[in-house]
Amino acid sequence: MSNRESGIGNRDSEKQVQPATGEVIRAERLGKTYAEGKLHTPVFDGLDFHVDAGETVAILGASGAGKSTLLHLLGGLDTPTSGEVYVAGQKMSALSDAARGQLRNRALGFVYQFHHLLPEFTALENAMLPVLLGGSGVPEASSRAKALLESVGLGHRLEHKPGELSGGERQRAAVARALVNRPACVLGDEPTGNLDEKTAATVFELMLELNRAQRTSLVLVTHDRRLARRLDRVLELHDGKLRQVARDEV
Numbered sequence: 001m002s003n004r005e006s007g008i009g010n011r012d013s014e015k016q017v018q019p020a021t022g023e024v025i026r027a028e029r030l031g032k033t034y035a036e037g038k039l040h041t042p043v044f045d046g047l048d049f050h051v052d053a054g055e056t057v058a059i060l061g062a063s064g065a066g067k068s069t070l071l072h073l074l075g076g077l078d079t080p081t082s083g084e085v086y087v088a089g090q091k092m093s094a095l096s097d098a099a100r101g102q103l104r105n106r107a108l109g110f111v112y113q114f115h116h117l118l119p120e121f122t123a124l125e126n127a128m129l130p131v132l133l134g135g136s137g138v139p140e141a142s143s144r145a146k147a148l149l150e151s152v153g154l155g156h157r158l159e160h161k162p163g164e165l166s167g168g169e170r171q172r173a174a175v176a177r178a179l180v181n182r183p184a185c186v187l188g189d190e191p192t193g194n195l196d197e198k199t200a201a202t203v204f205e206l207m208l209e210l211n212r213a214q215r216t217s218l219v220l221v222t223h224d225r226r227l228a229r230r231l232d233r234v235l236e237l238h239d240g241k242l243r244q245v246a247r248d249e250v
């Protein structure tokens with residue numbers, strides 16, 4: 001199926017937040033220590049990271065290394081203990097909660113290992129939500145969500161609720177929701193980790209196709225080195241440090 005047939009990359013009327021070049025996310029000297037009562041858990045300190053427009057980056061690392069923590073900080077879902085995150089050139093710490101939420105909704109898409117779709121809403125309604133939150137009306141949200149759900153092969157499941165979809169279908173609906181605002185960057189935390197091998201490959205290929213067609217940057221946390229190898233850059237988080245992994249090492 002070509003991009004034109006699938007509808008991917010054929011949405012000229014939608015504006016991406018980010019220009020086609022430059023850095024989409026930049027983190028400078030990022031540090032995070034979880035502090036609850038007497039418990040202090042330092043995860044990392046002084047991490048630098050960036051992802052360019054259209055670039056795809058894999059983040060590897062052992063369990064507990066801090067990959068999800070890093071992704072949450074990059075996406076503005078948690079606050080760093082030190083350092084700064086810039087999304088689409090905007091300093092996250094300088095924004096109000098509302099402005100940060102809006103920037104996140106417009107510029108970023110999130111896909112998790114577990115789909116996090118809202119169970120009481122249909123696939124279509126779930127995919128419409130980010131557009132509605134961005135201030136567009138129902139007709140616009142509905143047409144964009146439908147086009148994207150069709151592009152991920154769910155045109156025949158629009159009215160199904162998450163509990164009425166297969167695992168792969170749920171994950172594809174989550175990808176559609178993450179991309180419906182045509183974000184500059186998608187942050188994926190083991191987005192295919194909960195799927196069987198064949199379905200995982202389908203969802204992964206879909207994300208790469210969207211990256212190619214729309215120049216959406218991807219930052220994917222994964223344990224799967226075969227998937228990581230397909231991305232432009234592979235980084236490993238180890239002992240609180242982020243290091244680039246050479247292609248022949250992956």
Ligand SMILES: Nc1ncnc2c1ncn2[C@@H]1O[C@H](COP(=O)(O)OP(=O)(O)OP(=O)(O)O)[C@@H](O)[C@H]1O
Nearest residue numbers: 034036041043061062063064065066067068069070
């Ligand atoms: N809310 C929290 N409070 C205290 N410690 C936390 C909290 N969240 C995570 N941690 C600790 O921070 C460290 C990093 O956790 P994180 O979830 O980022 O790891 P990860 O690399 O994504 O692991 P996995 O691959 O197992 O998902 C872990 O040691 C974890 O126990």
